[in-house]
Amino acid sequence: MEAFNYRKAGSADEAVSTLASAADGKFLAGGMTLLPTMKQMLATPDTLVDLGGASELVGISRDGDNLVIGAMTTHATVAGSAEVHSAIPALAALASGIGDPMVRNRGTIGGSIANADPAADYPAAVVGLNATVNTNKRSIAADEFFVDVFETALADDELVVSVSFPIPAKAAYQKFPNPASRYAVVGVMVAQTGDGVRVAVTGAGPSVFRASSFEDALGGNFSASALDGLSVSADNLNEDIHASAAYRANLVGVMAKRAVAAC
Amino acid sequence: MSVNVSMTVNGKPVSAEVEDEMLLVNFLRDHLRLTGTHVGCDTSQCGACTIHVDGVAVKSCTMLAVQAEGSNVATIEGVSDGETLHPMQQAFKDNHGLQCGFCTPGMVMSALDIVKNNPSPTEQEVREALEGNLCRCTGYTNIVRSIIAGAKEMEAS
Numbered sequence: 001m002e003a004f005n006y007r008k009a010g011s012a013d014e015a016v017s018t019l020a021s022a023a024d025g026k027f028l029a030g031g032m033t034l035l036p037t038m039k040q041m042l043a044t045p046d047t048l049v050d051l052g053g054a055s056e057l058v059g060i061s062r063d064g065d066n067l068v069i070g071a072m073t074t075h076a077t078v079a080g081s082a083e084v085h086s087a088i089p090a091l092a093a094l095a096s097g098i099g100d101p102m103v104r105n106r107g108t109i110g111g112s113i114a115n116a117d118p119a120a121d122y123p124a125a126v127v128g129l130n131a132t133v134n135t136n137k138r139s140i141a142a143d144e145f146f147v148d149v150f151e152t153a154l155a156d157d158e159l160v161v162s163v164s165f166p167i168p169a170k171a172a173y174q175k176f177p178n179p180a181s182r183y184a185v186v187g188v189m190v191a192q193t194g195d196g197v198r199v200a201v202t203g204a205g206p207s208v209f210r211a212s213s214f215e216d217a218l219g220g221n222f223s224a225s226a227l228d229g230l231s232v233s234a235d236n237l238n239e240d241i242h243a244s245a246a247y248r249a250n251l252v253g254v255m256a257k258r259a260v261a262a263c
Numbered sequence: 264m265s266v267n268v269s270m271t272v273n274g275k276p277v278s279a280e281v282e283d284e285m286l287l288v289n290f291l292r293d294h295l296r297l298t299g300t301h302v303g304c305d306t307s308q309c310g311a312c313t314i315h316v317d318g319v320a321v322k323s324c325t326m327l328a329v330q331a332e333g334s335n336v337a338t339i340e341g342v343s344d345g346e347t348l349h350p351m352q353q354a355f356k357d358n359h360g361l362q363c364g365f366c367t368p369g370m371v372m373s374a375l376d377i378v379k380n381n382p383s384p385t386e387q388e389v390r391e392a393l394e395g396n397l398c399r400c401t402g403y404t405n406i407v408r409s410i411i412a413g414a415k416e417m418e419a420s
């Protein structure tokens with residue numbers, strides 16, 4: 001790993017101002033993606049601003065019909081939270097299926113969505129549940145947040161503060177995990193929300209996307225059989241040693257049906 | 264840059280001047296000579312480096328030494344009572360839960376974390392909770408047996 005300066009921020013404001021004073025700084029959350037990336041020299045920041053001391057970024061609360069999760073809340077905390085289990089059980093289940101116990105003990109929701117790995121789980125929840133990402137500067141709608149492979153709407157110096165999930169009538173997440181890493185080969189979140197049925201797909205494309213033909217079909221008839229005969233196009237889907245684009249396209253249909261059945 | 268870090272490791276206070284980029288596992292192994300904690304990969308996948316920080320299982324290869332400032336760290340060296348093995352270590356020995364032993368320190372530290380959260384886990388629960396610990400030798404069957412036996416022994420004692 002290249003040398004860098006470590007700075008621990010005591011608050012979100014201090015994190016933002018410390019990052020602003022660095023030439024090429026990065027926020028450090030759980031480090032579960034950033035540190036391995038730095039070991040492989042794929043990232044060489046000159047400064048790491050540790051968010052671990054910013055206690056206002058940790059926590060889960062109810063705000064009317066929304067469940068608000070602080071950026072530094074770990075996957076293990078979300079998975080074990082009674083509040084999440086009662087409001088959005090699908091979200092607790094999703095968090096409990098990320099990686100392994102040690103990854104869940106350190107990895108955070110803010111780090112996961114800022115990183116925007118095409119195979120990450122949380123993006124399916126953010127888009128599927130029509131969440132809002134709150135930063136130090138603004139609120140970003142889920143449909144605007146994820147842009148491309150490892151690319152989000154965040155500016156370089158923008159800090160994710162929390163994610164606000166409207167509580168759905170019903171929701172379920174199903175993934176076909178990579179057997180080694182548990183990342184999603186394909187993962188699908190299906191939700192009945194205030195603005196209709198949403199179907200968000202992760203793992204299959206360069207970035208999370210909505211399967212609009214599935215949403216339309218489920219809007220008329222919310223049952224797995226409503227998806228019979230429907231499919232997403234394999235064009236532009238990911239292809240690697242784990243699965244071809246055509247296989248992923250098929251999995252989208254299979255996971256979506258399983259998610260509807262699990263709702 | 265370097266920074267002074269202080270923490271408690273296996274009940275003893277330690278402090279040292281370390282580079283900002285020093286990983287916690289390297290601090291344990293190279294500074295404190297606690298070489299029971301192993302490094303089996305550079306992708307945060309194998310779990311050979313598993314330790315407990317403030318009572319929670321973490322991969323010490325994916326944490327900076329400075330991030331453990333002020334923490335209570337437990338490694339495999341602190342598990343036995345002198346020459347008397349901890350019931351979980353004894354269970355690994357009795358159930359042939361190790362072959363080359365490279366993964367074993369991480370397995371035992373994960374096992375203790377599993378039992379802390381779930382005092383009598385089922386085979387399926389143990390298998391799921393071992394997702395982050397890889398073993399190249401045993402095929403896991405005897406590790407799972409060891410953990411279930413160790414858990415029973417810990418409940419009894």
Ligand SMILES: Cc1cc2nc3c(=O)[nH]c(=O)nc-3n(C[C@H](O)[C@H](O)[C@H](O)COP(=O)(O)OP(=O)(O)OC[C@H]3O[C@@H](n4cnc5c(N)ncnc54)[C@H](O)[C@@H]3O)c2cc1C
Nearest residue numbers: 029030031032033034099107108110111120121160182183
């Ligand atoms: C073995 C292994 C298996 C895994 N399996 C899965 C899996 O099955 N599913 C899954 O979804 N993920 C998986 N992950 C990834 C894991 O969930 C990470 O925790 C997550 O992607 C990154 O979160 P972090 O808190 O560790 O962030 P970090 O690694 O600390 O940071 C990641 C990036 O986000 C930026 N960042 C962090 N916090 C903020 C913030 N608040 N605002 C703005 N930018 C920020 C950082 O600067 C960095 O660029 C796995 C990781 C490992 C090592």
Ligand code: FES
Nearest residue numbers: 303307309310324
């Ligand atoms: S050394 Fe492999 S996970 Fe830490």
Ligand code: FES
Nearest residue numbers: 362366398399400
């Ligand atoms: S005993 Fe050899 S790697 Fe597990």
